[in-house]
Amino acid sequence: MEICVIKFGGTSLKEEAARNRAVRLIRRLIPEMKVIAVVSAMGRYPDPYATDTLMSLAKYLTPQQRDRLVSAGEMISTLVINSLCRQNGILSDTLSTQELGIITNDHYGEAEVLTVTTGKLLEKLDHCDCLIVPGYQGITLDHEITTLGRGGSDYTAMLLAQALGLEDVYILTDVSGIYEADPKQNPDARHWDEIDYDQMLKMIDAGARVMQRQSILFAREHQLRVWVGSSLQVGKGTWIQSCEDSER
Numbered sequence: 001m002e003i004c005v006i007k008f009g010g011t012s013l014k015e016e017a018a019r020n021r022a023v024r025l026i027r028r029l030i031p032e033m034k035v036i037a038v039v040s041a042m043g044r045y046p047d048p049y050a051t052d053t054l055m056s057l058a059k060y061l062t063p064q065q066r067d068r069l070v071s072a073g074e075m076i077s078t079l080v081i082n083s084l085c086r087q088n089g090i091l092s093d094t095l096s097t098q099e100l101g102i103i104t105n106d107h108y109g110e111a112e113v114l115t116v117t118t119g120k121l122l123e124k125l126d127h128c129d130c131l132i133v134p135g136y137q138g139i140t141l142d143h144e145i146t147t148l149g150r151g152g153s154d155y156t157a158m159l160l161a162q163a164l165g166l167e168d169v170y171i172l173t174d175v176s177g178i179y180e181a182d183p184k185q186n187p188d189a190r191h192w193d194e195i196d197y198d199q200m201l202k203m204i205d206a207g208a209r210v211m212q213r214q215s216i217l218f219a220r221e222h223q224l225r226v227w228v229g230s231s232l233q234v235g236k237g238t239w240i241q242s243c244e245d246s247e248r
């Protein structure tokens, strides 16, 4: 059966209504495919389990301890969404950070990925329809939790999609894709139906924090097509892909 990787950003999981919408979306996909849902920490500061909230709770930690603390936001999200899926009759399961298969070096806060293995993921996916996994994190060869840089759940989604041999990955956020400027600040900003990886990188360098830079570099290297759209309002989105794909 077809597998798809969908990432839900923190903004898409902030309120209960948003989390319910995410679960309804998963339920609609399930007859057609197995879903791997990569989740970010719920909401933004000062929401209780958001990444910046967790960071603000304890400032005198070693980098290793800080990664252990902030990675918990994604783990809480994973379990909350799993519970909501089960409540809605979806056969779902979760992966822990250790089961995720993302092995990194020990550059805490901005770890570099060494390898991705999908053995445990595929084993669990075999027994469920939707696997909920924590974004933004991996483990070192010594089993210490690391994080992949801010916005790193985008990267998690791409790493898993690539390791599974998929061509596309879906990033769900709170806006309907990529615009020439932040649509929340500029309501008249032009929407892109598609955009080249290099154009996206230029926008990120100019301050557009909609996608993590490292994830776009990875997508470009592996020619992964990235769809960005809203989980709050189904409809238009943006394909981030190579120029050749755009011309097809």
Ligand SMILES: Nc1ncnc2c1ncn2[C@@H]1O[C@H](COP(=O)(O)OP(=O)(O)O)[C@@H](O)[C@H]1O
Pocket (backbone or CB within 6 Å): 008, 009, 010, 011, 012, 040, 151, 172, 173, 174, 175, 177, 178, 179, 180, 181, 182, 183, 184, 203, 207, 208, 209, 210, 211
């Ligand atoms: N050029 C742009 N196009 C679309 N969104 C943008 C752009 N620049 C900034 N943004 C902002 O990026 C936000 C989504 O990114 P982010 O806050 O990281 O969401 P998520 O929690 O889903 O990862 C949008 O709410 C939007 O305000």
Ligand SMILES: N[C@@H](CC(=O)OP(=O)(O)O)C(=O)O
Pocket (backbone or CB within 6 Å): 008, 009, 010, 011, 040, 041, 051, 052, 073, 135, 136, 149, 150, 151, 152, 153, 154
């Ligand atoms: N929660 C992490 C990772 C992430 O990707 O978050 P989001 O998908 O909400 O941007 C962060 O805030 O950096």
